[in-house]
Amino acid sequence: MVERxxxxxxxxxxxxxxxxxxxxxxxxxxxSLEQIARVAGVGSAxxxxxxxxxxxxxxxxxxxxxxxxxxxxxxxADRKSNNRAGEGRKALLEWLGEVVAYCVTxxxxxxxxxxxxxxxxxxxNSCAAALIEAGEPLLRSAAREGAVAPRTTVEDxxxxxxxxxLATEHHPEPTARAEALLALTVAGISPERG
Amino acid sequence: MVERxxxxxxxxxxxxxxxxxxxxxxxxxxxSLEQIARVAGVGSAxxxxxxxxxxxxxxxxxxxxxxxxxxxxxxxADRKSNNRAGEGRKALLEWLGEVVAYCVTxxxxxxxxxxxxxxxxxxxNSCAAALIEAGEPLLRSAAREGAVAPRTTVEDxxxxxxxxxLATEHHPEPTARAEALLALTVAGISPERG
DNA sequence: ACCTGAACACCGTTCAAGT
DNA sequence: ACCTGAACACCGTTCAAGT
Numbered sequence: 001m002v003e004r005x006x007x008x009x010x011x012x013x014x015x016x017x018x019x020x021x022x023x024x025x026x027x028x029x030x031x032s033l034e035q036i037a038r039v040a041g042v043g044s045a046x047x048x049x050x051x052x053x054x055x056x057x058x059x060x061x062x063x064x065x066x067x068x069x070x071x072x073x074x075x076x077a078d079r080k081s082n083n084r085a086g087e088g089r090k091a092l093l094e095w096l097g098e099v100v101a102y103c104v105t106x107x108x109x110x111x112x113x114x115x116x117x118x119x120x121x122x123x124x125n126s127c128a129a130a131l132i133e134a135g136e137p138l139l140r141s142a143a144r145e146g147a148v149a150p151r152t153t154v155e156d157x158x159x160x161x162x163x164x165x166l167a168t169e170h171h172p173e174p175t176a177r178a179e180a181l182l183a184l185t186v187a188g189i190s191p192e193r194g
Numbered sequence: 195m196v197e198r199x200x201x202x203x204x205x206x207x208x209x210x211x212x213x214x215x216x217x218x219x220x221x222x223x224x225x226s227l228e229q230i231a232r233v234a235g236v237g238s239a240x241x242x243x244x245x246x247x248x249x250x251x252x253x254x255x256x257x258x259x260x261x262x263x264x265x266x267x268x269x270x271a272d273r274k275s276n277n278r279a280g281e282g283r284k285a286l287l288e289w290l291g292e293v294v295a296y297c298v299t300x301x302x303x304x305x306x307x308x309x310x311x312x313x314x315x316x317x318x319n320s321c322a323a324a325l326i327e328a329g330e331p332l333l334r335s336a337a338r339e340g341a342v343a344p345r346t347t348v349e350d351x352x353x354x355x356x357x358x359x360l361a362t363e364h365h366p367e368p369t370a371r372a373e374a375l376l377a378l379t380v381a382g383i384s385p386e387r388g
Numbered sequence: 389a390c391c392t393g394a395a396c397a398c399c400g401t402t403c404a405a406g407t
Numbered sequence: 408a409c410c411t412g413a414a415c416a417c418c419g420t421t422c423a424a425g426t
Contacts, residue, residue: 009390034418043392089384115365147384156378163361167353171309184350188382190283190341203409228399237411
């Protein structure tokens with residue numbers, strides 16, 4: 001769908017995306033689209049053509065990080081070759097920690113990963129979909145060890161990560177706060193004692 | 195601080211608050227302050243005098259629900275008179291469930307309870323402070339039973355509740371989703387097996 | 389096919405002028 | 408002491424006119 005694009009359109013797309021990355025990094029998910037257009041030297045209507053919704057822009061801006069997290073998931077899934085007990089759990093939790101850290105650090109990412117009520121038949125957004133797919137093997141390994149409840153989904157984990165990022169956004173030390181809360185969530189506020 | 199107020203100022207305050215409740219219920223935390231002023235029949239500058247920040251308005255709008263949750267906490271804390279084992283845990287979790295349900299249902303409440311980076315010496319906002327104080331006895335009872343980790347704070351629980359509400363805001367069935375995720379959080383994603 | 393520029397309706401902030 | 412009205416700078420959306 002990027003094929004056969006006119007050179008100037010392509011150029012504009014790249015420029016807008018580059019500016020958007022800076023603006024979102026500076027101002028967060030609410031960065032001004034108008035400002036982005038201004039700095040990129042295009043009309044706001046042009047921004048809108050390339051990115052019809054704010055969310056589309058945020059997803060594009062976040063794409064590299066999401067790909068990095070997907071790659072990391074695959075890496076961790078492969079690495080557990082030695083099959084020691086508890087290795088699957090460890091890998092899953094390490095990945096989840098990185099997802100949370102990214103969501104807290106990379107402004108706009110949590111918003112891009114938030115559930116989108118768009119009428120997408122699968123009920124998810126394409127952006128989170130890749131991450132969910134990449135995390136699946138990690139979750140399954142951990143579940144096979146009995147380390148996570150059988151009905152847990154990767155989407156649950158992502159939603160929790162997004163929630164932690166959003167809730168700690170205005171704290172003085174968001175990363176530390178989010179990590180502490182993740183630890184609490186992993187261990188359970190009050191797990192059944194068997 | 196509400197004493198010796200001129201009658202018209204008092205009337206305006208009440209009107210603005212009443213309108214704000216409707217608008218926030220309809221549009222959420224991002225409701226238009228201008229629109230609220232219009233419906234209330236006052237200038238936007240008047241709204242600003244009574245509620246200097248959006249947050250102040252959201253806190254005022256949420257006050258009744260917060261008081262209800264505080265009352266509920268006291269009620270649950272008193273009720274566990276029969277001191278049966280696990281009673282403290284049960285009370286805490288029931289309350290936490292209600293906090294989450296309120297945050298999901300009552301638009302603007304999650305925003306009002308979010309951490310405020312204002313230079314408030316205690317590091318919290320006055321709105322959440324009441325809720326934290328009210329929840330303290332419940333948490334302590336549960337902790338005394340060994341049902342929650344000793345270093346857990348009520349603020350942790352509130353922040354988690356806010357996070358769940360924010361993360362599920364755009365889901366088709368926010369309440370069900372938030373409840374499911376709360377259950378997962380209470381049980382733990384992957385508790386240590388002792 | 390793609391872009392621009394302008395018009396539109398909206399927003400929150402600020403302040404001088406009123407009573 | 409409190410309010411109003413207006414001015415300001417900003418926002419996102421839309422569309423007719425350009426190349």
